[in-house]
Structure formats: structure tokens, C-alpha cells
Amino acid sequence: MDNDEPLEPETKDESDSVSALQSSNETLYCEAEAPVAVEKEKPARESSETDLEIEDTEKFFTTGQKELYLEACKLVGVVPVSYFIRNMEESYINLNHHGLGPNGTKAIAIALVNNYRIKSLDLSHNKFCDKAGEYLGQMLAINVGLQSLDLSWNHLYIRGVVALCNGLRSNVSLKKLDLSMNSFGNEGAAALGEVLRLNSYLTYLDLSSNNITNDGLSKISRALELNESLKVLKLFLNPISMDGAVLLILSIKRNPKSRMEDIDISNVLVSEQFVKILDGVCAIHPQLDVIYKSVQAPSAKKTLFTWTNPVKLIQSYADQNKISVLDFFRSLNPSGEMMMPVGEFRKAMIQQNKVPINRYQVRELIKKLGEKTGMVDFSFLKMTRS
Numbered sequence: 001m002d003n004d005e006p007l008e009p010e011t012k013d014e015s016d017s018v019s020a021l022q023s024s025n026e027t028l029y030c031e032a033e034a035p036v037a038v039e040k041e042k043p044a045r046e047s048s049e050t051d052l053e054i055e056d057t058e059k060f061f062t063t064g065q066k067e068l069y070l071e072a073c074k075l076v077g078v079v080p081v082s083y084f085i086r087n088m089e090e091s092y093i094n095l096n097h098h099g100l101g102p103n104g105t106k107a108i109a110i111a112l113v114n115n116y117r118i119k120s121l122d123l124s125h126n127k128f129c130d131k132a133g134e135y136l137g138q139m140l141a142i143n144v145g146l147q148s149l150d151l152s153w154n155h156l157y158i159r160g161v162v163a164l165c166n167g168l169r170s171n172v173s174l175k176k177l178d179l180s181m182n183s184f185g186n187e188g189a190a191a192l193g194e195v196l197r198l199n200s201y202l203t204y205l206d207l208s209s210n211n212i213t214n215d216g217l218s219k220i221s222r223a224l225e226l227n228e229s230l231k232v233l234k235l236f237l238n239p240i241s242m243d244g245a246v247l248l249i250l251s252i253k254r255n256p257k258s259r260m261e262d263i264d265i266s267n268v269l270v271s272e273q274f275v276k277i278l279d280g281v282c283a284i285h286p287q288l289d290v291i292y293k294s295v296q297a298p299s300a301k302k303t304l305f306t307w308t309n310p311v312k313l314i315q316s317y318a319d320q321n322k323i324s325v326l327d328f329f330r331s332l333n334p335s336g337e338m339m340m341p342v343g344e345f346r347k348a349m350i351q352q353n354k355v356p357i358n359r360y361q362v363r364e365l366i367k368k369l370g371e372k373t374g375m376v377d378f379s380f381l382k383m384t385r386s
Contacts (some may be wrong), residue, residue: 014328019330025287031213038103065089071110084108089117096124096150105132107140116145124152126176137167148176152206163189168195168202173202180208180234188196196223196230203229209237210265215246225349228257231343242270247276249290263290271296276308282359286350287343289363310361311368315356328354338379342366345376348379 012279042265065088070190073080081104088111099107105128112118133156140146161184168174182188189212196202212220217240224230235248252258270292281289311325320327332348333340341349349362357365369376375376 016253021069024084034134043238055178065111066116068114069107072107076106078104078107078172080096080107084111085099088115091118092120093118094122096122098286100126100128100132101130102131102135106135106345109135112139112359113142115143115231118145120148120176121146124150124154126154128154128156128160130155130160130163132156134363137164140164140167140171141169143171144173149174150178151182152178152180154182156182156184158184158187160184160241162191165191165195171199172201179204180210183211183325186213186216186219187212190219193219193223196220196227200227200229203259204232204234204236205230207236207238212238212240214241214247215351217245218324221247223257224248224251224260225254229259230261231261233260233262236264236266238265238295240268242268245270245292246274249281251279252288253284256284258285259287259343260285261287261346263288266293266351268292268293269294282335282350289359290344302355308361310355310357310365313355313357313361314365320344324381326378326381329381339375339377342374347370 036083066085069085069088071081073367078101081095081098081100083098084093084095095108098104098125105123105126108123109132112121116321128136132154136151140149151164156179161179161182164179165188168177180193188210189207192205192207196205207220213236217235219237220233221244224233245265248263248265252260252263272295274292275295278290314325314328318328330338332345332352345357346362346366348363349357350359366376369378
């Protein structure tokens with residue numbers, strides 16, 4: 001983390017000359033060069049919890065990014081983050097553990113309203129509290145550049161996430177959102193369910209450890225019956241039972257246009273009946289993989305440890321047909337390239353009829369091929385024909 005210093009001295013006179021803040025329409029705006037006479041007529045600064053008023057909309061959208069951020073910092077009374085200023089032209093910015101708080105976040109949000117260069121932003125561990133959720137929601141309603149946003153560990157709570165969702169409903173660029181560890185519970189889950197029902201851009205959503213129960217999950221599940229964009233949903237460490245998990249996977253089954261690939265409920269114990277239901281869902285959506293804790297059945301556990309290594313199965317097929325393992329994998333990709341998106345690879349492996357392999361073995365295979373980037377890469381396989 002940078003040891004951020006003010007870029008300009010802030011004297012008492014400078015502080016007194018800063019324009020007052022008002023909360024007229026709860027909209028993020030930056031006040032620009034108001035006449036002195038008007039400044040004197042304004043009421044004294046109410047608090048740092050209010051929003052910024054606009055007086056020159058043209059300047060708000062034409063001022064340089066650095067100047068706009070510095071002005072915003074003065075208006076809300078925070079020290080500018082030097083790292084942010086130095087990297088405003090970069091596509092990725094990491095501001096985690098910067099202690100931004102609500103007002104520091106407000107200044108960042110103002111600077112991001114008209115910024116299209118920053119594509120990925122990490123704001124995790126910044127003690128936002130709920131008010132910052134409002135500022136970020138207002139920004140997201142306008143910003144068309146951000147594609148990935150990490151807001152984990154920020155105490156957004158219910159009010160903050162609900163406000164954030166108000167902006168997400170109209171956002172058309174964000175694809176990846178991490179809201180883990182924010183304690184917003186079922187009310188926040190309901191607001192996110194409404195977003196998923198309307199938003200067709202989000203592909204990745206992490207809601208881990210947010211006190212979401214079956215009630216909140218049911219709101220999300222209903223939205224997933226309509227959603228056609230989400231591919232990854234993480235619900236780890238939420239107090240969800242198997243009944244809630246069943247509702248979740250059945251929502252995918254009811255949606256023929258679902259693109260869901262990965263669901264993480266890895267703290268949930270399931271039954272053999274759940275596994276049978278999941279098998280039926282995966283028959284319709286072969287790209288889907290659901291990670292759960294374990295199956296409450298000794299026979300299932302025994303089977304888990306007796307599966308044949310999937311690589312050995314593929315190697316055996318390759319040897320019999322006098323081809324390389326690499327040739328086998330390349331045959332799964334219509335383009336013949338060495339890399340494939342994880343979901344497409346999983347679907348191709350389940351649907352191929354050359355090697356008898358189940359979805360659990362496919363999961364292990366994907367781990368071996370590496371999936372951290374959302375792609376599997378088999379270019380390292382240099383096995384020659386037998």
C-alpha cells in the first residue's frame with residue numbers, strides 16, 4: 001500500500017473556500033467553479049455523508065481525470081491517493097487495503113463516472129460501510145468502462161448493497177463482481193435477484209459469506225430462471241441447506257438459455273437424491289459444474305475414490321487409436337486451437353463418446369489443465385503418436 005501524501009498543502013483558508021455539499025437528488029456530481037457570490041449564499045457544509053452538487057455539467061464531463069479527482073478530494077475533505085493518480089490511465093488498478101472509507105470512495109466514484117480506461121478495479125478491504133455503496137451505485141449507473149469490480153470485505157450491509165443494485169440495473173459494461181464478505185443477508189440477496197433478472201451483462205458473481213439463507217437464495221433462484229448471462233455464481237459459506245441447493249439447480253434446469261457453468265456451494269452437504277437431480281440438470285446443461293461439500297452416503301464417498309484417473313483413460317484411448325493425447329484434446333475444439341473456455345471444454349468432454357468419463361472426472365481434468373483464467377490450456381501436452 002502506498003504511503004499517500006497530499007499533493008497540495010491544505011490550509012484552513014483552502015478548506016474554508018471549498019464549496020458546500022448538498023444532498024438534493026443523491027446523485028454524484030462535482031461542483032465546478034461557482035461564482036463567489038453564489039458560494040457565499042450556500043449553507044455551510046452539512047457533512048461528508050452528503051452528495052456533491054453540480055453547477056457546471058460541461059466541465060464535469062470535460063475536466064481532466066486527475067484534476068477532477070483532486071477537486072473531488074478537496075470537496076469531500078480527503079487526502080488524494082497518489083497511487084490512484086499515477087495509474088488513472090491504466091486498465092487495472094488495485095486499491096485494496098487503502099483505508100478509503102466512505103468519503104475516499106466518493107472521490108474515487110466521482111473520478112470514475114466518466115472514466116472509460118479503467119477496466120478492472122480492486123476496492124476490497126476498505127471499510128466502506130453502507131454509504132459508499134450509494135456512491136458506487138450512482139457511478140455504475142453511468143460508467144461504461146469497468147468490467148471487473150472487487151468490493152469484498154467492505155461492510156456494505158443491506159443498505160449499501162441495495163443502493164449498489166440500483167446502479168447495477170442500468171449498467172451495461174460490468175462482467176465480474178465480487179461482493180463476498182459484506183453481510184447483506186437476504187434483503188441484499190433479493191436486490192441482487194432483481195439485478196440478475198434484468199441485467200444481461202454480468203457473467204461472474206461472488207456472494208460468498210453474506211448470511212444468505214434459503215429465503216434469500218430463493219430470490220436469486222427465481223431470477224436465474226430468466227438470466228441468460230451469468231456463468232459463475234459463488235455462494236460458499238452461506239447458511240444454505242440442501243433444500244435451497246435443490247431450488248438453485250432446478251432454476252437452471254427451467255432456463256433453456258442459461259449459460260451457468262460453475263456454482264460453488266462447497267459448504268453444503270447433499271444427498272444422493274440431490275446428485276440424481278443434478279445429473280438430470282447437467283444432461284440439459286452439460287457445461288454446468290456444481291461444487292458441494294460431500295454426499296451424505298458412504299457408497300457415494302467410496303465411489304469417489306475409486307474413479308479412474310481421467311488422464312489415464314484419455315491416454316488409453318489415444319494409444320488404442322494411435323494418436324496423441326494432444327490430438328484428442330484438439331479434436332474437441334472446432335477451431336483446433338490449444339485453448340478453450342472452461343465451460344465449452346466441460347460441455348465437449350461430457351458430450352463426446354470416445355472416452356467414458358463422468359463430470360467429476362472432468363472436474364479433476366480441468367484442474368490438471370489449469371482453469372484459473374477461465375480457460376483450459378493443453379498446449380503443454382507434447383505427447384507423440386504411439
